[in-house]
Amino acid sequence: MKKSHSHILVVDDDQEIRILVARQLRRHGFVVDVAANGIEMRNILGTARIDLVVLDRIMPGEDGLTLCQELRTTSNIPVIMLTLLGSETDRIVGLEMGADDYIPKPFNPQELIARIRAVLRRANELPINTPDYRDRRLRFSGWTLDGRARRLTAPDGSIVTLTDGEFDLLKAFAERAGVVLNRDQLLDLTSGRQPGLFDRSIDMQIARLRRKLAAYADANEFIKTIRQRGYMFSADVVEADE
Structure with a gap:
């Protein structure tokens, strides 16, 4: 299988989920870092170039929505949110907070891989080398x-x-x-x-x-x-x- 080499950050307070997701991602050629909370997430983002964040919705302290909002205001890194809250309302809230996709737990690891690839493909299709006209x-x-x-x-x-x-x-x-x-x-x-x-x-x-x-x-x-x-x-x- 062709190696992806995209760098994924998995943020989840559940160690078993972190291990499971990281193992599956590495099998499919992704480079993976893991974090248990917002502090660890920020430390990794400060030292590595991350292409996509897989973010748990419910965590003690700073929850996934708070961290997603922070990512949206500080970067353009795509975010896929994992959650036990799978209702349509919860999905809409996650998307409104800036998530690029929203996957309810429990999930099929193969579906997660497919969703990650789709979000990365969508991000890479955006026009690049565009001048920064933000303040022009x-x-x-x-x-x-x-x-x-x-x-x-x-x-x-x-x-x-x-x-x-x-x-x-x-x-x-x-x-x-x-x-x-x-x-x-x-x-x-x-x-x-x-x-x-x-x-x-x-x-x-x-x-x-x-x-x-x-x-x-x-x-x-x-x-x-x-x-x-x-x-x-x-x-x-x-x-x-x-």
Whole structure:
């Protein structure tokens, strides 16, 4: 079997689970570190390049949701959450907190491997070597998107009111103009900013964003639907002069 070499961090207070998961991951070619709590997790993250974290939901002290939120605010490392709480509500809460996937215990180790590979593949499909536009100003067709001020200005000088989720979606599109992005990629690019943004709600956010842009001419045509693939921002985007 081809070696993966991706570096996985398993965070679980249950030693048996840590051993089981680590053994399975190593059999499939992953490099593995384990941690029993948030302190050990941070120590490892400070010394190793981790590609994905497998995180237990229920732990004494700092629980998995708290640690997941911390990871989302400090890094883009994908997170798969393991939990005894397998209800739909618990899954939604985990996703809203920034988890990339959510697997109830007990779980099939082969399913965990497949989920890890899927999340890593999704993360690796995101466009790389993209300039950091987080605090920069972008211009397209007379519009100005100010990352520092989190403000969108229409060609006539009007300020367009956007929710945080709408702004982050537009920023993700503008930073990757001409690139087709599917729902999973858009979720990854906007996760941690707007609670409730997952699955088909991406489509609803895009529909609302299109309507707001369309109020200022034919700007809704900027976001193209690419059948069976996703969405693409079709405008020519340049960095604005300061």
